[in-house]
Amino acid sequence: MEMYGENPSAAPGRRQRSETVEVVDTRRAPVGAAAWPRRYRRCRGELLDTAPTPAIVAMPPCNDGKFATPSPCKGARGRHRRCHVGSATRDHSHGTGRLRAQPRSGGRRRRSVLASVLAGMTALAAVGAGQQAVAAAEPALPPSGQTFEHYPPMKDVYADHFSFGVFGAGEIEGLTYNYASYTPGNEMKPESTQREKGVFTFDAAEAAFARYEARNPDLLRYGHTLAWHSQTPTWMWDAPPARFGQPGTFDRAVALENLNAHIEAVLGHFGDRLVAIDVVNEAVGTADPADWRASLAKGEGWYQALGAEWVELAFLKAAEVVDANGWDVKLTYNDFGLDSPTKARVVHAMVEDINERYAGVRPDGRPLIEVIGMQGHYNLATDVEAVEQNIKLFATLPGVEVNVTEMDIALPPGELTPENENNQGVKYAELFRVYRDHAAGPANTTGNPKVVTAVKLAGVRDVRTGWKGGEFAMPYDYDGRAKLALLGILYPDEFLATHEWIDTSGGEELPPVPGVHVYDTSAGDSWSGANIVLGDDATAWPWSTTDDGEVAFRPEPGATYRLTVNYTAKGTTSIRVRWLRDNSNGGYTNADGALVNAHPYAADQVATQLPAYFNSGMVNMGSYDLVSEITMDGSQPADGLVGNIGIRGGGGGNAFSVNTITVEKVTGTGDELLVRWPEGVAEPEPPATTLAYRGNNWVTVTLDGRATAPATLARTEYRVGAGEWTTYEGPFRLKRSDRQTLRYRSVDSAGTVEQERCVTFRPGGGSVDVVVPPDEDSACVVS
Numbered sequence: 001m002e003m004y005g006e007n008p009s010a011a012p013g014r015r016q017r018s019e020t021v022e023v024v025d026t027r028r029a030p031v032g033a034a035a036w037p038r039r040y041r042r043c044r045g046e047l048l049d050t051a052p053t054p055a056i057v058a059m060p061p062c063n064d065g066k067f068a069t070p071s072p073c074k075g076a077r078g079r080h081r082r083c084h085v086g087s088a089t090r091d092h093s094h095g096t097g098r099l100r101a102q103p104r105s106g107g108r109r110r111r112s113v114l115a116s117v118l119a120g121m122t123a124l125a126a127v128g129a130g131q132q133a134v135a136a137a138e139p140a141l142p143p144s145g146q147t148f149e150h151y152p153p154m155k156d157v158y159a160d161h162f163s164f165g166v167f168g169a170g171e172i173e174g175l176t177y178n179y180a181s182y183t184p185g186n187e188m189k190p191e192s193t194q195r196e197k198g199v200f201t202f203d204a205a206e207a208a209f210a211r212y213e214a215r216n217p218d219l220l221r222y223g224h225t226l227a228w229h230s231q232t233p234t235w236m237w238d239a240p241p242a243r244f245g246q247p248g249t250f251d252r253a254v255a256l257e258n259l260n261a262h263i264e265a266v267l268g269h270f271g272d273r274l275v276a277i278d279v280v281n282e283a284v285g286t287a288d289p290a291d292w293r294a295s296l297a298k299g300e301g302w303y304q305a306l307g308a309e310w311v312e313l314a315f316l317k318a319a320e321v322v323d324a325n326g327w328d329v330k331l332t333y334n335d336f337g338l339d340s341p342t343k344a345r346v347v348h349a350m351v352e353d354i355n356e357r358y359a360g361v362r363p364d365g366r367p368l369i370e371v372i373g374m375q376g377h378y379n380l381a382t383d384v385e386a387v388e389q390n391i392k393l394f395a396t397l398p399g400v401e402v403n404v405t406e407m408d409i410a411l412p413p414g415e416l417t418p419e420n421e422n423n424q425g426v427k428y429a430e431l432f433r434v435y436r437d438h439a440a441g442p443a444n445t446t447g448n449p450k451v452v453t454a455v456k457l458a459g460v461r462d463v464r465t466g467w468k469g470g471e472f473a474m475p476y477d478y479d480g481r482a483k484l485a486l487l488g489i490l491y492p493d494e495f496l497a498t499h500e501w502i503d504t505s506g507g508e509e510l511p512p513v514p515g516v517h518v519y520d521t522s523a524g525d526s527w528s529g530a531n532i533v534l535g536d537d538a539t540a541w542p543w544s545t546t547d548d549g550e551v552a553f554r555p556e557p558g559a560t561y562r563l564t565v566n567y568t569a570k571g572t573t574s575i576r577v578r579w580l581r582d583n584s585n586g587g588y589t590n591a592d593g594a595l596v597n598a599h600p601y602a603a604d605q606v607a608t609q610l611p612a613y614f615n616s617g618m619v620n621m622g623s624y625d626l627v628s629e630i631t632m633d634g635s636q637p638a639d640g641l642v643g644n645i646g647i648r649g650g651g652g653g654n655a656f657s658v659n660t661i662t663v664e665k666v667t668g669t670g671d672e673l674l675v676r677w678p679e680g681v682a683e684p685e686p687p688a689t690t691l692a693y694r695g696n697n698w699v700t701v702t703l704d705g706r707a708t709a710p711a712t713l714a715r716t717e718y719r720v721g722a723g724e725w726t727t728y729e730g731p732f733r734l735k736r737s738d739r740q741t742l743r744y745r746s747v748d749s750a751g752t753v754e755q756e757r758c759v760t761f762r763p764g765g766g767s768v769d770v771v772v773p774p775d776e777d778s779a780c781v782v783s
Helices: 172-178 203-213 252-273 303-325 341-357 384-394 418-437 484-490 492-498 590-594
Strands: 018-025 036-043 046-049 088-090 099-101 122-125 134-137 163-167 181-183 220-227 274-281 330-335 371-379 401-410 452-457 516-519 529-532 560-569 575-580 600-602 612-616 623-631 644-649 656-666 672-677 688-695 698-706 713-720 732-735 741-748 757-760 768-772
Touching (some): 163 172, 163 401, 181 203, 181 452, 252 274, 330 341, 371 384, 401 418, 418 452, 418 492, 516 672, 529 656, 560 575, 575 590, 644 656, 688 741
Parallel strands (some): 163 452, 181 220, 274 330, 371 401
Antiparallel strands (some): 018 036, 036 046, 088 099, 529 644, 560 623, 560 656, 575 644, 656 672, 741 757
C-alpha cells in the first residue's frame, strides 16, 4: 500500500462514501517490535492512512477537502523557499517553526530546509448534484531533515514499478527499511573470491548477505561481479610474471581455462539464491559506435589474452552453468557512462550482435545477455534526457531488461550548500520520473517501453571517506537525516512542481594556462583532476596529442622533470598520476593500465615511477604537495609509459581540489620552471645585448650579452649585411665608409632569443665613441 499518493477523484455529481476501519500494519513495525495498529479511512476501495504516523505529514483527502498543509516560509523567491532571520534560520524540518542559531564556522554545517508546498495546484472536485464545487488542494510534501522511519520505504513506494535495492554496504537499519535487494560492493569480486588460483573463499560475501538478511529475511540477492579487469588477480589472464604453473605470457588457452573455472565455481556456489549477476563489468574502453569490438581494446584485463571475444565467452560459460541447473538467474552486462549516447550505442551494438549470433543457444528463447546494468554514477551535470533516450535505445533489444545500478548523484565537495541540495533533489526527481515511466511493473501505465526492472542506489547515507566520500551523493546525510534528495526520489512529480533548478554558475574565471586543463566538481565540473598535455611534434615525442594546438611543455627524451601537485582532500584521500593517450577523463595508455597499482607512495615520498599511486599519509581536508620526479623515456612505444599526464582521484573519487601544479626541468646547473598553474609562467625575460663602438673611419665593435637568471647566456651572434650569423667571440673592426648594417642578438640557455637589433654606419663626423644600451629602440641606429 502506498502511504502517499495522488488525490483520488470521485465521479461528478456523486458523494464519495467514506468509512473508517482498523487494520494491523505489520509492514511498518520495526524489527522485533509488535505490529502497529493503524486507523485508515476507506476511500474508493483504497485504505488511506488517517492517523498522524511519523511517515505521513498530510494524506490525500477523500473528496472532502480536509487536509493539513504546513505554511511555507513567506517572501522567498520563486518556489525555492528559505527563511533567514538575522543569523538564524527558521526551521521547518521538524514541524516546529522554531528559530535556531546557525554556527558561523567550525561547527556542524547548517541544514537549510527548503519548505515546499504544492502551491497553486488545485482542482475542482464535485461533491454532489447541485452543490457548489470546492477547490481540493494537494497535500504538502513532508519536510526533510528527519530519520528514515518518518518516510515511507523507498522499496514500497516503487514496489509495483521495479525492485528497489542497494549496491554496497550501508547503515543497517536504513538499508533494510528502504531496500528490497542487496548487491555486495566488493565481497564477490574476483580478488575477494579467488585471490590465489584454485583457492575459493565465499566467507566475506556470505557474511555480507547474512548481516542484512538477519534484519530482512526476504531481502533479494544480486551478484557483482564474475569478470572484470579491475580488482582481479592478474594471473587470471596469465599476465607476467609466471605464477601457479602458468607461462605468464597472456596465453589464450590458460586464460580461458581460468575464466571458465572462476565463473563455474562462484556462480555454482551462489546459484539460484541470486536474482541476477553481473557476468561482465565495464568491458568498454574508448567507445567507437562504428566498431564495438575495437571499443573493447584495453591494455588491461581479459582483453589482453582473449581479445574482444572475452565478453561473449564469459556469458556463454555463465549461461551454461545457469541453464544446466535450471536456475532463473538473470545474466547482466554492467557498465558506467551509459548516459553517454556514444557509449550507449557501443553497448547496444555489442549486446545486439552477441544475442543474435547466439540466439537459440539457451532454453525457452532466453537471450545470452539478459540485462544491461546502467551504472548511475551521476552528478549535477548529468543529462537526464540522454539517460531516457538510452533507456529507450536498450528497450529495442528483444528480451533485454535494464537495471539502474550503483546510483548516486555527487555534489561538489566541501560544504553542502542549500542550492546544491536543492539541485540534487531536482536531479534525483527527474531521473526517478524517467525510471518510473519506463518501469516494467504493472503500475507503469504510460505508453513508454516497459524495461526497467530494478534500481539500486550506491548506499544509504553520505560518507566522509571511501566511495563518493565527501560528495554528499546519497539521500540521507552523515547523521541519517533525509535530504531533499529523498523527497525527490519518493515524490518526483510533487517535488518538481515545487522546486526549480537554481543556477549556481558564475565566479571568477581563471586565465588559461597553455596545455594545462584542470577540473573541479566544486566549481561545477563533472569530475576533479587535471590533464597536462605534452608535445606537439610526434617526431620529437612518441605521443603528441594536443587537441587545441597548445602544450604545457615539449619533453626531451632522457631529460628529468619534477611534477608537483598541491591538492586538498575533501573526501578523496588518494591520488593517482597516470599516463594518458588523449585529453579526456580516461584514455589511459595500455602500459599505464597494466601497472596502475604497481607503484604506491606516501604523501611525503617522491614518486620515481609513473603511474604513481599516492595512497597513504593523507587525511580529509588536508592539503599536500605530491611530487613525482621522472626521466622521460622517449623510446617507449606510443601505447607505453608515455603520453600526457593525468591527475586523478584514487578509487574514482572526485572529492578533492587541485590547488597548484608546477613542472620543472631538473638540470645540473639549476631547475628550470616550465609550467605553473594557475598563475602561469611569466614570459621569460629575453637576454639583452649592449653594443659599443669607437674609432674614426675604422671602428672597433664590442657586444656584451647578458641573460636573466636562472637562464644563462648561450651565445651572442651578429651578421654584417646579408651575411651569415656569426657567433661573437671578441671585438672586431668595421669600416664606416662601407655603409654597412650590423645586426646582433643574444640567445639564453632556455632558447629565448633576443629581438634582433641593428646599427647602420655612415662616414664622416670624425671620431666616434658610442654605446647603444639594450633598452633603446631596436630600430637601426644611423651612425
